[in-house]
Amino acid sequence: MQTDSISSSIKTGRCDVCVVGAGVAGATLAAYLGRRGVRVALIERDLSEPKKIVGELLQPGGVLELERMGLASVLEGIDAQPVEGYALINDGVQLRIPYPESSGKPLSGRGFRYGRFIQNLRRAAEDSPNVTVIEGRVRGFVEDVSAGRVVGVRYVERTENREQAILAPLTVVCDGCVSSLRNKLCNSEKKVSGYFLGLLLEDCRLPCPNHGHVFIGNDSPFLSYPVSSRHVRVLIDFPGRMPKLKGEAFGHSLLDQVGGRLPQEMRAAFAAAVAKRDFQAMPNIVMHANPAQVPGAVLLGDSLNMRHPLTGGGMTVALTDVRTLGNLLLQIGDFSREEKVSEAVRSYYAYRHKLNATINILASALYGVFTQPDLNEACFAYLQRGGKYAAGPIALLSGISRDIRLLIRHFAAVAWFGAYRAVKPLPTPARVFKAYCILRQAIRIIDPLLAAEYPTFGTRMALKLARIVFP
Ligand SMILES: Cc1cc2nc3c(=O)[nH]c(=O)nc-3n(C[C@H](O)[C@H](O)[C@H](O)COP(=O)(O)OP(=O)(O)OC[C@H]3O[C@@H](n4cnc5c(N)ncnc54)[C@H](O)[C@@H]3O)c2cc1C
Incomplete structure (x- = not known):
């Protein structure tokens, strides 16, 4: 007009x-x-x-x-709830990572x-x-x-x-x-990688109160965090197609596949939310x-x-x-x-x-890592070492550090750590090949993400070299 x-x-x-x-x-x-x-x-x-x-x-x-x-x-x-850090739960094993501090005071997020x-x-x-x-x-x-x-x-x-x-x-x-x-x-261009299904759990106690929770393992990840003094949000990842939310079978499969991976204290509230059938799904879009x-x-x-x-x-x-x-x-x-x-x-x-490249890259990179069993195990073991191995990644995830070099360093360290674990205790040809595959997987995850965020000349050259070594 x-x-x-x-x-x-x-x-x-x-x-x-x-x-x-x-x-x-x-x-x-x-x-x-x-x-x-x-x-x-x-x-x-x-x-x-x-x-x-x-x-x-x-x-x-x-x-x-x-x-x-x-x-x-x-x-x-x-009724916003303070969130003090993350709990990562890998097949029942729990790892708590607090958010960074600023001037001696712990920083917090909010759930609402x-x-x-x-x-x-x-x-x-x-x-x-x-x-x-x-x-x-x-x-x-x-x-x-x-x-x-x-x-x-x-x-x-x-x-x-x-x-x-x-x-x-x-x-x-x-x-x-x-x-x-x-x-x-x-x-x-928009790319839909899958869907998050949302459920609201009433009067549910989380294993780590006032923490965001990420459940990882052999199946796709799901999340939970407090959104009020009485409610906990659960978001379940469905890669690929939108789940069919109707029918009895869907409720049963949720109870089996997700309910079974939840800690005991969350199960009753989860079953009650499934019975209510108040499901909402949203596409996970990367653009x-x-x-x-x-x-x-x-x-x-x-x-x-x-x-x-x-x-x-x-x-x-x-x-x-x-x-x-x-x-x-x-x-x-x-x-x-x-x-x-x-x-x-x-x-x-x-x-x-x-300012935003680290948040953008970390989101998809971590999703890629959590959905590849070898990298998933490597990442969990890396974070379990604590100290700077957990402090750097959580500073990036919390949006406190926006330092892209820190992100690249930790991502590369997780990949090398995975390769090192694969060749232990002695490097046989089969183990060396597995280590090579882990490094190749890592490059395939990070390459398009870095390339989309206006990389520096040095990063572009490093990616070029990595593509030659890990085609
Ligand atoms: C499943 C899922 C979970 C998420 N969880 C988190 C999370 O925990 N933490 C987090 O930080 N981010 C999360 N996000 C992302 C977050 O929700 C968005 O990044 C954020 O809401 C973006 O804000 P926005 O203002 O751009 O869009 P919105 O908050 O969606 O607001 C857009 C507004 O525009 C209005 N509008 C649209 N079209 C018109 C029109 N033609 N005329 C007038 N008004 C219009 C809409 O009604 C709406 O109010 C999540 C995303 C998804 C998909």
Whole structure:
């Protein structure tokens, strides 16, 4: 739609920044900018409390981002549970890894219901001076075709069935994983690796209270963590196709395959949740960020970039991006200076991957490791050594360290450790071959992940060499 045609046909409003979607990214950005004098229109298709199984464990890195933006209070009043670290349970053997400390104090994440957290974020946006919250579904961009710019959006308000428009020097698209607006703003490909099935366990005691739990072994991994003082979320991985949730047989197979791997104290609550049949499934989508620069618009959150949810890193990436883009926009002052707005968007796209590459890579790399029996065993034994062998990986997982060299070092060390265990006690040809296969598996996991995150020249050369040695 061209700008000429709107004034006569539809009602229009103006602001500095138009934000599409009041989820984790959009509501936080609106609150952050609105409190600092930017006029924001925040458009959300449904303002009622969402009932989703996503975004329920915020890593300490995400908590820090909220604190840095002055928004930590959104974690209050929602029965959020402190999360102090992870418990890894490998065929019944338990390993507890605490989160890192900062200035002598242990850092913590939070477990909560996504819907409650979102409603607090939306309230923070609404209470900010300069933010107008609109309940409406955005249908598309308004474009100034001659200038090649996006100049706003068209939307239909929920209560009135009439198309309206908001014009703004910048539109920030935060419409989540099923974004209908991203096509114009990126060249990214989505890959669905499988599904997470979510169940909510009532009055369930976890083996390590106030910890995220990852259950690994010969079958695919599953997770559990506290999301309120009375509830524990369980997310079960189904690789490949979406499970058929209907029918008695599905409930029985869950009790057999997952219930049997749970510690005794969780079994009754799990059986009760299965009996309720209140299942929800969500696709696990990986999408590397590959934005196209379109003046007047920018992508943020899941609409730009997604990673496997195994490590619970999505909200930390979204909040990191909100602060990065937000700070660049706050330096502009006068939003009518188009070149300044475009420059801020360019800097954000150029800089953000440096902050988020570790979270993106670790999520899929760890999923790859946990689903390969030899690497799975090697990783568990490596972490069991404790000290720096566990401290580095948990600092990366928690979003506290964003040091890609640390990630590469630990990943390589796990692979070599697996190869070393394979040739023990004496290197026979069969054992050496097994060690070679473990190293090749590791390279196949990490190679595409590193290649997608703008690797340095040195990393590219190292990957080239690894592909020759491990074809
Ligand atoms: C199974 C699963 C579990 C996960 N668990 C975790 C976890 O434990 N920890 C973690 O950090 N991350 C987790 N994630 C990822 C996390 O949920 C996302 O990264 C995060 O929600 C992204 O925020 P967002 O604002 O981009 O999208 P969302 O939070 O999904 O918000 C998008 C918003 O846009 C609105 N919208 C969409 N289209 C329109 C439109 N046309 N007009 C107006 N509004 C629109 C939607 O209604 C919604 O409110 C998980 C993901 C999955 C799939």
